[in-house]
Amino acid sequence: MISKRINKLLTLACCALVTIAGSAQQNTLLPAVGNSYSTFENMVTMPDGRVMGSGNAIDVDSQGNIWVFERCGANTCSGSDLDPIIKFSPQGEPLTSFGAGMFVFPHGIIVDDEDNLWVVDAGVEDGVKGNQIFKFNQRGEILIELGQPGIRGDSPGLFNEPSDLAIGPDGSLYIADGHINPDSNRRIVHLTAEGEFIEAWGSKGNGPLQFECPHSLAVDSQGRIYVGDRTNNRLQILSPDGKLLAIWDHFGRPSGVRIHEDILYVVDSESRSVEGQYGYNPGWHRGIYVGTLDGIITDFIPDPAPHDGTSFPEGISVDDNGVIWGASVGDRKVSKYVKN
Secondary structure, three states: OHHHHHHHHHHOOOOOOOOEOOOOOOOOOOOOOOOOEEEEOOOOOOOOOOOOOOOOEEEEOOOOOEEEEOOOOOOOOOOOOOOOEEEEOOOOOEEEEEOOOOOOOEEEEEEOOOOOEEEEEOOEEOOOEEOOEEEEOOOOOEEEEEOOOOOEOOOOOOEOOEEEEEEOOOOOEEEEEOOOOOOOOOEEEEEOOOOOEEEEEOEEOOOOOEEOOEEEEEEOOOOOEEEEEHHHOEEEEEOOOOOEEEEEOOOOOEEEEEEEOOEEEEEEOOOEOOOOOOOEOOOOOOEEEEEOOOOOEEEEEEOOOOOOOOOOOOEEEEOOOOOEEEEOOOOOOEEEEEEO
16 A cells, blocks of 8 residues: 555655545555664663653754653653753763743753754643743743743634644744644644744644644745644645645654654654554554655654554654654653664
């Protein structure tokens, strides 16, 4: 099945973007491409007395330092006095941390071109904290604060369980606003570089430009937006002004989406074959897809244990050397994938 899709994509490679639809492969059948990456696990050492919490938020700054936004040694930061934002050296040794008491459910971290940190809190304690996005410098000083602590909404200036953030080539911000809870938003929010509201697109559903858990997103050099519409088991690709360009269903169930030097990286950490189980997407083998911006898959890093439900990164980033970094929710570790 996959080889037929690849042939179709190759035929349409002259096009900037293509729309793909097709049936799923068997769980044990890998995409008809190789894996040119080596895997290295447990890449960071936690500060003394601490254990790694669940997390899908990881990025690397211009000096090679690894930034992890983890869930306070558990799967939530509610009630914790631990710092969830941790900086590790390129060798994985802890350097500094901050953010204690500020967050509910850490869910995204982006290092911008000036090595500032944008973090996304997908959780909410009503009227207390959560539903916010912060920009920090590396000393932990707040530069920008978006949203209102603990306030849900879909109006300009409010979020409801945001999941991820991407920065466009012009510096503007794109927010995947919505997570898995039925009452959270299902939209993409476009803001200025300073966080001022411009517009929002999308609604709840499974049709074109509708979302069920817009879990991650990335922006290419032309400003096109690649949205991991996770619960709908697809990517939706939008123009910079929010028009639908394509729907791709051949990247599994996308939890994390990143673009580096116009190479597309998509991680499927959830596909499962058990009906009724969260992440139901029968016929797909979990792993990291690497491909071109016209949708051609060039590499696939398979989950070595695709049926246990806990072993693979949910969030990824790509550093300046093209190394893929992953943070996992289930087994709570940092991994990296280096091209051979």
